[in-house]
Amino acid sequence: NAGVTQTPKFQVLKTGQSMTLQCAQDMNHNSMYWYRQDPGMGLRLIYYSASEGTTDKGEVPNGYNVSRLNKREFSLRLESAAPSQTSVYFCASSITVAGSYNEQFFGPGTRLTVL
């Protein structure tokens, strides 16, 4: 199993450009998440998808949109990139099963720079 994969690993954008960050998991997890991490700070939740077909805003959703394409894939789109969106983006997934713990599995991250 590859776990959680993210593409691309690195990206440089100019202000105003758009791009989509891709995330896929092969663990049959029902929940998926997008976080951003700025230098010296903890992770902040952007959007999450509790299950296929549903998405909800997290702590810092402004400037982003998401698509839960199917159970495996959860993409994050920046429609008009801004320098404030320079960050490392992590995708995560988890399984939700009643009565059991639900650790999150994280991908390797996408390092995005907006000039």
Added chain:
Amino acid sequence: DAKTTQPPSMDCAEGRAANLPCNHSTISGNEYVYWYRQIHSQGPQYIIHGLKNNETNEMASLIITEDRKSSTLILPHATLRDTAVYYCIVRLQMGSGGYQKVTFGTGTKLQVIP
């Protein structure tokens, strides 16, 4: 979710036990304590979790005080590869059909010294 407080940084000598404290004085009865760590530039990695009893796995031990207002993560024999930021998180465990909203703070940066 209950708020957690952790020291910003700690040092530990290689081979010694690393004891990382976490204060969660506002924890409610059905909230679990989770620990994750993040090795430089990588995605966070789950370590251990517990509700009220002490827990141990192949990576670490978790000691939760009787009043559940604080806990300690113990790495019994720290190695250089344990140098990382350690996050203590308190949250509700959601059942089937629910979701996990996890709030990561800034954690404790553990430096293992040779």
